[in-house]
Amino acid sequence: MKHSGVLALSAGLWLAALAAGAALASDWPVYGGDAGGRHYSPADDINTGNVAELEVAWTFRSGDSAQYGADMANTSTQATPILLPEAAGASLVYCTPFNRVIALDPGNGTQRWSFDPQINRGGDRPFRCRGVAYAEDTQSPANAHCRHRLYLSTHDRHLWALDARNGQPCSGFGNGGRVALYGASGHAPGDVSNSSAPVVAGGVVITGSTVIDFTRAHTPRGVVQALDAHDGSARWTFDPLVGHPDSGSANVWAPLSVDTEHALVFLPTSSPSPDYYGVERPGDNRYANSIVALDLNTGELRWHFQHVRHDLWDYDTPAQPILFNWQRNGDSIPALVQLTKQGLVFILNRLTGESLWEITEQPIPPSQVPGEHAALTQPKPIAPPPLLDSFLMPHDAWGLTPVDRADCRRKLANLHNLGLFTPISETPTLMYPGSLGGPNWGGGALLDERGVLLVNVNNVAFSGRLVPLGEQPAAGNGPPSAGKQFRVVMAGTPYAAELGSLQSFLGLPCNPPPWGKLIAVDLYAGRILWETALGSVHEMGPVTAPFHIEWGTPNLGGGIATAGGLFFIAATMDRQFRAFDVNTGATLWRYTLPVDATATPMTYRYRGRQYVVINAGGHHMFNRGSGDYLYAFGLPP
Numbered sequence: 001m002k003h004s005g006v007l008a009l010s011a012g013l014w015l016a017a018l019a020a021g022a023a024l025a026s027d028w029p030v031y032g033g034d035a036g037g038r039h040y041s042p043a044d045d046i047n048t049g050n051v052a053e054l055e056v057a058w059t060f061r062s063g064d065s066a067q068y069g070a071d072m073a074n075t076s077t078q079a080t081p082i083l084l085p086e087a088a089g090a091s092l093v094y095c096t097p098f099n100r101v102i103a104l105d106p107g108n109g110t111q112r113w114s115f116d117p118q119i120n121r122g123g124d125r126p127f128r129c130r131g132v133a134y135a136e137d138t139q140s141p142a143n144a145h146c147r148h149r150l151y152l153s154t155h156d157r158h159l160w161a162l163d164a165r166n167g168q169p170c171s172g173f174g175n176g177g178r179v180a181l182y183g184a185s186g187h188a189p190g191d192v193s194n195s196s197a198p199v200v201a202g203g204v205v206i207t208g209s210t211v212i213d214f215t216r217a218h219t220p221r222g223v224v225q226a227l228d229a230h231d232g233s234a235r236w237t238f239d240p241l242v243g244h245p246d247s248g249s250a251n252v253w254a255p256l257s258v259d260t261e262h263a264l265v266f267l268p269t270s271s272p273s274p275d276y277y278g279v280e281r282p283g284d285n286r287y288a289n290s291i292v293a294l295d296l297n298t299g300e301l302r303w304h305f306q307h308v309r310h311d312l313w314d315y316d317t318p319a320q321p322i323l324f325n326w327q328r329n330g331d332s333i334p335a336l337v338q339l340t341k342q343g344l345v346f347i348l349n350r351l352t353g354e355s356l357w358e359i360t361e362q363p364i365p366p367s368q369v370p371g372e373h374a375a376l377t378q379p380k381p382i383a384p385p386p387l388l389d390s391f392l393m394p395h396d397a398w399g400l401t402p403v404d405r406a407d408c409r410r411k412l413a414n415l416h417n418l419g420l421f422t423p424i425s426e427t428p429t430l431m432y433p434g435s436l437g438g439p440n441w442g443g444g445a446l447l448d449e450r451g452v453l454l455v456n457v458n459n460v461a462f463s464g465r466l467v468p469l470g471e472q473p474a475a476g477n478g479p480p481s482a483g484k485q486f487r488v489v490m491a492g493t494p495y496a497a498e499l500g501s502l503q504s505f506l507g508l509p510c511n512p513p514p515w516g517k518l519i520a521v522d523l524y525a526g527r528i529l530w531e532t533a534l535g536s537v538h539e540m541g542p543v544t545a546p547f548h549i550e551w552g553t554p555n556l557g558g559g560i561a562t563a564g565g566l567f568f569i570a571a572t573m574d575r576q577f578r579a580f581d582v583n584t585g586a587t588l589w590r591y592t593l594p595v596d597a598t599a600t601p602m603t604y605r606y607r608g609r610q611y612v613v614i615n616a617g618g619h620h621m622f623n624r625g626s627g628d629y630l631y632a633f634g635l636p637p
Contacts, residue, residue, distance in 0.1 A: 031131040036323030039445035045610035047564030057634035058109035077617025088148035095129035115167040120156040123190020131197035146170035153194035174232035208252030217492030219273040222251025236299030250288035255320035268317035274490040303353035309375035314435035319443035341437035343387040368425035383526025408510035434462030442558025451524040466495040514552025532585035535572030558600035570597030595627040
């Protein structure tokens with residue numbers, strides 16, 4: 001364990017300045033802006049009228065590129081900083097993919113302190129860290145060490161508690177400031193890890209996990225753990241696959257949400273293992289692929305809603321549940337909106353799990369795999385409409401020329417294709433959307449009380465097939481680089497799975513663009529307000545074009561909305577950070593970053609100036625370069 005001191009100012013100087021009231025900060029205190037993940041800020045200094053003047057206010061480099069070298073190729077930079085309240089030091093705090101925690105001066109980006117947990121970097125899982133959580137520990141005396149705390153879940157499955165004012169571990173929490181989350185399992189970091197920030201409320205800190213995908217039938221259980229926020233002792237656990245001993249996963253890798261008023265925590269659970277073969281896990285496999293509401297204090301199940309039964313498509317619940325108050329006919333109902341990889345938008349009463357739009361049951365084609373029993377139907381809301389059209393026939397094939405269009409038409413004609421939820425089999429099968437989505441972990445942003453949701457989606461068709469083990473050599477076992485075929489070996493089953501995006505011989509997707517979209521959804525009216533392409537393909541070919549080609553790109557990361565009428569997002573494969581008009585979808589501003597930014601931005605006001613911050617470091621799956629940049633933008637002073 002290492003702890004470095006303040007770089008430009010001593011701790012004593014900047015804490016004294018805070019005590020004198022020199023710093024005035026407004027909140028972005030948690031990963032999603034608030035505990036309900038709305039990704040919305042009431043700040044409006046930067047607005048549609050002046051956003052074109054936005055300029056770089058400061059930049060910071062974490063030093064990861066120099067320290068970790070070749071390991072950077074196996075990282076995904078996804079952290080969203082949080083701004084601490086004045087009593088906790090008013091620092092801007094974030095984590096790097098290697099779980100280093102860094103605190104900065106919000107006004108100039110000067111480092112105040114850093115903490116390195118020196119994680120075990122074993123295993124093959126990519127390194128990532130989406131954020132840290134903050135809470136005031138009321139059991140500690142005022143002004144005492146660790147009265148104000150940061151919580152960090154690490155790659156090597158530890159939960160750390162740090163003093164928010166100086167980064168020192170909290171000695172009274174677990175063993176020297178950390179708790180091992182392995183329990184009796186002893187799983188290595190390559191099997192179980194962490195990506196999303198924990199949540200903390202009511203004296204309880206709760207963390208999910210990432211679990212190894214694809215490699216075998218019996219993966220570790222996706223147990224959610226709750227600990228005492230003061231001393232780290234165990235409070236409760238929840239296993240989404242209780243009653244399914246021949247499976248694993250169903251873990252919560254996406255961000256969680258908390259309703260403190262009603263003492264509820266909401267878990268977006270993933271698919272059970274193995275991802276594409278369900279013979280040994282018959283039935284619906286609840287509580288996998290669900291939104292699960294638990295009592296915050298006891299872990300008792302309040303309700304659950306399963307959006308995919310007996311998953312055969314790797315349709316994890318990918319995004320943080322967004323909490324808001326549903327307004328209809330003069331009534332205000334505590335509600336939750338959940339985005340899914342399959343492009344559906346479910347709006348539920350968050351106290352009961354009842355859908356606020358009628359749910360229909362969509363019939364599902366039977367599986368062609370011996371012994372496999374696909375669910376007969378899958379739930380689908382009558383509104384809002386799906387965020388992408390999964391109906392893709394040979395006559396819909398796209399291409400730049402008649403030759404590559406004909407190539408795509410031939411490939412589509414040779415695929416088993418009965419629409420969304422066609423089960424994968426030994427026959428090459430259309431998977432649209434693929435396991436990337438649709439929406440992914442970036443989630444959406446909710447505009448104040450207007451009931452308008454803005455969300456970025458992927459729109460690339462995939463194909464897949466089950467390959468009998470022994471037919472061809474087993475190889476692969478890993479997520480694809482963008483646009484590449486890959487194979488995953490589901491050990492313990494009769495098959496490997498061969499997957500990849502559906503492309504012509506020119507390397508272009510076979511479905512029509514845009515291949516990434518930004519969509520505005522009116523949740524109250526149940527309709528799409530507008531949609532626009534998200535991303536330019538000018539850097540994706542063998543030669544970079546000198547102008548933007550707005551056909552949309554695959555995207556990972558999310559966006560934020562502000563009271564200034566703006567939606568800020570990077571996420572794309574073109575190094576662009578953009579601001580959109582929330583009412584029209586028009587692009588009002590963009591900036592070219594050194595590398596792709598596959599993180600969600602945040603914004604705050606500090607000493608009378610609004611800043612917008614984005615973490616730019618690339619994503620291992622895009623294979624477009626890495627970095628360790630944090631950029632802050634503001635209007636000219």
